[in-house]
Amino acid sequence: MTARQHAITPGFTRRISRRLTPLRARRDISFKLSRPIVSLSFDDFPQSVIDNACPHLDQYDWKATFYVAAGLAGTSNHLGLHFSVQDLKTLTTKGHEIGCHSYNHVNILEVSGAQLDAELNKNAQTLDALGIPKLTSFAYPYGEVDAAHKSSLETRFTAMRGIMPGIHYRKADLNQIKSMQVYSGPDIDRSIQAVNSLKDKPGWLTLFTHDVRENPSDYGCTPGEFERVLKAIKNSGAQVMPIGRTVQFLQNNTGPQTQHKGDNQ
Numbered sequence: 001m002t003a004r005q006h007a008i009t010p011g012f013t014r015r016i017s018r019r020l021t022p023l024r025a026r027r028d029i030s031f032k033l034s035r036p037i038v039s040l041s042f043d044d045f046p047q048s049v050i051d052n053a054c055p056h057l058d059q060y061d062w063k064a065t066f067y068v069a070a071g072l073a074g075t076s077n078h079l080g081l082h083f084s085v086q087d088l089k090t091l092t093t094k095g096h097e098i099g100c101h102s103y104n105h106v107n108i109l110e111v112s113g114a115q116l117d118a119e120l121n122k123n124a125q126t127l128d129a130l131g132i133p134k135l136t137s138f139a140y141p142y143g144e145v146d147a148a149h150k151s152s153l154e155t156r157f158t159a160m161r162g163i164m165p166g167i168h169y170r171k172a173d174l175n176q177i178k179s180m181q182v183y184s185g186p187d188i189d190r191s192i193q194a195v196n197s198l199k200d201k202p203g204w205l206t207l208f209t210h211d212v213r214e215n216p217s218d219y220g221c222t223p224g225e226f227e228r229v230l231k232a233i234k235n236s237g238a239q240v241m242p243i244g245r246t247v248q249f250l251q252n253n254t255g256p257q258t259q260h261k262g263d264n265q
């Protein structure tokens with residue numbers, strides 16, 4: 001083995017794999033939009049989302065996707081106190097989508113196939129027992145995914161969201177839906193710019209965050225920042241729908257629609 005081969009570390013291999021994963025095991029859907037769509041999503045999710053984000057969503061009558069790892073119910077971590085079982089029932093009654101995020105929020109690349117199956121089954125059974133509709137959407141915990149998992153999970157879920165930023169114009173990989181983080185700081189302006197760009201070039205943009213509170217974690221934002229993003233969405237004229245519902249909508253909108261200026265991708 002040469003010195004160069006010795007230099008190929010597991011970390012290096014994983015970085016290369018991360019770059020290639022979006023190109024592999026794709027499940028592309030093609031569509032044409034005359035009006036942009038924005039999907040808001042919350043991962044894990046902390047109680048502060050219920051307290052500080054949901055009232056704003058209610059004002060606009062917008063529905064979001066909440067990716068739930070049921071094992072986090074009632075627990076606390078760096079994101080603050082997490083959701084309660086009652087929160088899940090309330091969100092469902094209000095028409096929001098509950099998605100799967102594994103049971104114990106595991107990195108799917110670090111557990112065996114049997115362990116992952118057990119995680120997904122336990123999450124599904126726990127939420128089913130609460131009367132939550134069947135989970136058809138999934139978000140990769142920590143955004144970690146590879147081609148093999150994209151392939152194996154597509155038999156369970158109709159939409160799988162990652163954390164790779166970007167806007168979908170004429171196609172989306174349902175096995176790794178792009179999403180922009182709404183985290184305190186420069187990410188907020190980046191997200192707002194992406195939302196604003198939809199006015200001239202309609203596409204499907206998904207956004208995600210965690211805690212929404214004053215002094216948020218590195219993975220969340222303040223209520224004021226969240227409100228700025230929502231105002232931009234309102235001004236963009238976008239339709240706001242949960243991720244699962246958007247996929248259903250796009251599957252029914254594959255035919256030719258009006259060509260919009262700048263829509264050249």
Ligand SMILES: [Zn+2]
Pocket residue numbers: 043044101105141142
């Ligand atoms: Zn998560």
